Amino acid sequence: MSDLDKAIALLRACRLIPENQVRELCYKARELLIEEGNVVGVDAPVTICGDIHGQFHDLMELFRVGGDVPDTNYLFMGDFVDRGFYSLESFLLLLCLKVRYPDRITLIRGNHESRQITTVYGFYDECLRKYGSANVWRYCCEVFDYLALGALVSGAATNLEPTSATLADTFVDTDDSQSSTPATDYADIDIEVLNANNEILSRYRRRDRDPLMSSSPVRGGMSGSNGAPRAAGAAGTGATADSGGSASNDGGAVLCVHGGLSPLIDTIDKIRLLDRKQEVPHEGAMCDLLWSDPDEIDGWGLSPRGAGFLFGADIVKCFNHRNDLSLIARAHQLVMEGFKEMFDATIVTVWSAPNYCYRCGNVAAILELAEDGSNAGFARSNGDAGRSRGLPMPMPMPMPGIGPGGLQGQGQGQGQGQGGGGLIPRQMDIGHRMAPGRRYRVFEAAPQDSRGMPAKKPVADYFL
Numbered sequence: 001m002s003d004l005d006k007a008i009a010l011l012r013a014c015r016l017i018p019e020n021q022v023r024e025l026c027y028k029a030r031e032l033l034i035e036e037g038n039v040v041g042v043d044a045p046v047t048i049c050g051d052i053h054g055q056f057h058d059l060m061e062l063f064r065v066g067g068d069v070p071d072t073n074y075l076f077m078g079d080f081v082d083r084g085f086y087s088l089e090s091f092l093l094l095l096c097l098k099v100r101y102p103d104r105i106t107l108i109r110g111n112h113e114s115r116q117i118t119t120v121y122g123f124y125d126e127c128l129r130k131y132g133s134a135n136v137w138r139y140c141c142e143v144f145d146y147l148a149l150g151a152l153v154s155g156a157a158t159n160l161e162p163t164s165a166t167l168a169d170t171f172v173d174t175d176d177s178q179s180s181t182p183a184t185d186y187a188d189i190d191i192e193v194l195n196a197n198n199e200i201l202s203r204y205r206r207r208d209r210d211p212l213m214s215s216s217p218v219r220g221g222m223s224g225s226n227g228a229p230r231a232a233g234a235a236g237t238g239a240t241a242d243s244g245g246s247a248s249n250d251g252g253a254v255l256c257v258h259g260g261l262s263p264l265i266d267t268i269d270k271i272r273l274l275d276r277k278q279e280v281p282h283e284g285a286m287c288d289l290l291w292s293d294p295d296e297i298d299g300w301g302l303s304p305r306g307a308g309f310l311f312g313a314d315i316v317k318c319f320n321h322r323n324d325l326s327l328i329a330r331a332h333q334l335v336m337e338g339f340k341e342m343f344d345a346t347i348v349t350v351w352s353a354p355n356y357c358y359r360c361g362n363v364a365a366i367l368e369l370a371e372d373g374s375n376a377g378f379a380r381s382n383g384d385a386g387r388s389r390g391l392p393m394p395m396p397m398p399m400p401g402i403g404p405g406g407l408q409g410q411g412q413g414q415g416q417g418q419g420g421g422g423l424i425p426r427q428m429d430i431g432h433r434m435a436p437g438r439r440y441r442v443f444e445a446a447p448q449d450s451r452g453m454p455a456k457k458p459v460a461d462y463f464l
């Protein structure tokens with residue numbers, strides 16, 4: 001058994017590896033990450049995960065539910081550390097897996113993978129407490145600086161592939177017109193939600209979906225979860241399906257990023273051009289990608305977080321169209337049901353830390369995208385897959401109520417509508433690609449020894 005495999009075994013048992021091994025691991029990880037572009041190319045099938053936040057036992061539950069590395073190809077969208085009590089064990093295990101199976105696990109950077117944030121929200125203190133000095137924290141922060149800013153998944157199947165899962169007692173089919181649905185007919189089902197026991201909780205059909213379903217409390221399907229996600233987002237309307245074309249191998253790519261979009265970034269190529277190998281800046285494109293949130297607004301808005309921006313459906317639809325994307329997957333926001341689709345399934349939030357901070361009562365989710373069988377054998381180039389086709393579609397850039405030059409010193413003139421004269425009317429529903437089939441696996445917090453957990457300790461600023 002190699003040292004690396006031994007380290008993986010130790011960390012899986014929630015035990016730490018010696019400091020000199022951490023140094024070596026971080027050095028190797030940096031050598032790997034330095035070769036990755038800012039936007040990593042990933043081929044489906046892939047399982048996309050959101051925030052972990054040091055909840056080691058829940059990360060183990062995630063692997064139980066989603067499969068182990070390297071059997072399952074994973075993409076983690078950042079925020080590995082802070083908040084939970086096992087940031088070290090969680091991050092070092094993921095890093096070991098990255099070094100051991102570099103092509104089977106992708107790690108991108110969250111806003112918590114930063115010196116400044118980890119100093120405030122727990123990871124720095126944990127390193128001091130467990131290793132007696134800040135050395136390990138420093139090694140980890142050096143790795144953070146090299147994490148990719150995003151990933152682009154190509155080759156995801158438009159339709160769900162059949163599963164061996166059984167129907168849960170509480171199964172909900174969204175199609176009322178057909179009382180009996182063959183379990184294997186996935187022709188027009190684009191979303192399936194499973195629980196941790198591989199039982200199907202609910203299915204959503206691509207056709208016949210009307211706007212009313214946007215507020216359906218069913219999505220997420222967890223009995224006992226409190227309330228519906230706000231605008232849980234019916235995945236696409238009839239118009240969406242029509243414009244997306246038939247089930248084919250011509251689906252758009254899926255962009256994965258921790259936070260969201262930036263008013264300074266209208267193409268994925270512009271993400272590729274950033275100099276990422278640094279501490280997360282307080283403002284600018286790199287900061288926005290890690291800090292922004294989608295919201296029910298028009299255009300861009302100020303973020304209550306004090307970093308990044310809020311962005312509306314028009315921004316997402318325009319960005320996806322211009323960059324030939326079928327979906328944006330992001331993390332960064334706690335959602336009680338573990339996932340939340342918005343804006344006609346053009347963007348989804350995936351949250352993978354159940355009972356966040358050991359007290360929020362939420363469930364977690366991971367998102368599985370299957371491989372498009374019709375694409376089998378087609379050679380894809382990692383670097384260029386899904387590259388913008390350069391469609392002549394300018395972004396709607398104006399920021400309401402914000403003067404020229406933007407705000408918070410964000411660049412110059414990005415609020416002036418690049419490619420003037422070509423702005424898309426706000427209400428115009430531009431055609432966009434149909435989102436790939438999404439299989440969500442929802443899971444609850446793992447049972448664990450709660451000794452030493454300050455359950456009632458007030459935790460401020462959950463939204464960070």
Ligand SMILES: [Mn+2]
Pocket residue numbers: 051079110111112258331332333464
């Ligand atoms: Mn975050």
